Amino acid sequence: MKIMQMPLGPLQTNGYLIHNEDNRAIMIDPGGDGFKVLEVLKEKGLTLEAIVLTHAHFxxxxxxxxxxxxxxxxxxVHEKEKEWLTDPSKNGSGKFPGLDLISVNGEVETISGEETLKAGPFIFSMLETPGHSPGSVSFYMPRENVIFSGDVLFQGGVGRTDLPGGHTDTLLSSIHEKLLTLPDETIVANGHGPTTxxxxxxxxNPFLNGF
Structure with missing residues (x-):
């Protein structure tokens, strides 16, 4: 399995293109610049089979x-944020001047709970990690020793909680109870900045000390 980190969109959010030796691929969090994702798929001869969202911010x-x-x-997408995909006031694209309003077209598949998700050829353990947003989900692949945490945990930081549905204590509980219980060597592939x-x-991490 190979993982390609792709900074995308107005905030250069980390999206992750994952593919196997059979050239089957999925995309986690395509934050913008869809044409770049399509170009990479074509260049590498990959077949995209699913898009997986850690949460539904613009x-x-x-x-x-x-x-x-x-x-x-x-x-x-998590069931708590399905409506966010078509509502710019909830996904945040309607709150920041100069941004295009974002509304996702077409049907989506909702997920919830802490079971397994099969997306294309890949299987993830889903961890519900709310706090940054109500439906934030982290996707763990123990064999590959990596967790895709969205905007929950960063290198030296944590997700913001001042957006609709955010809650600081909930976020910190999610990090301590769901993420910090993973093996120390687990790679955190997050939504902004370098992996950790x-x-x-x-x-x-100064935000976690003393919690």
């Missing part, structure tokens, strides 16, 4: 329509 969903105009694939590890954040 900077994580902005490339969906452009991608699905070319490749009709399912989109997976669970062990590194336990040791040095």
């Amino acid at each position: 900077d994580h969903i902005g490339g969906i329509n452009e991608i699905r105009e070319e490749v009709n694939v399912p989109v997976f 590890t669970i062990g590194e954040e336990k040791e040095s």
Whole structure:
């Protein structure tokens, strides 16, 4: 399995293109610039089979329509944020001047709970990690030793909680109860900035000390 980090959209949000040796692929959080994702798929000869969302803020969903105009694939989002995909006031694109209003076209697949998600050829353990948003989900792949955390946990930081549905105590509980219990060597592939590890954040993240 190979993972390609792709900064996309107005905030250069980290999207992740994952593919296997059979050239089957999925995309996590295409935040914008869908044409770039399509170009990479073509260049590498990959077949996109699904789009998976850690949450439904505008900077994580902005490339969906452009991608699905070319490749009709399912989109997976937590049930608590399904309506956000078509509501700019909830996904945030209607709150920041100068941004295009974002409304995702087409049907989506809702997910919830802490079971497994099969997206294309890949299987994830789903961890509900609310706090940054009500339906934030982190996707863990223990064999590959990586968790896709969206905007929950960053290198030296945590997700903001001043947007609709955000809650600081809930976020910190999610991090401590769901993420920091993973092996220290687990790679945290997050939504903004460089990747980190669970062990590194336990040791040095100033937002987590003293919680």
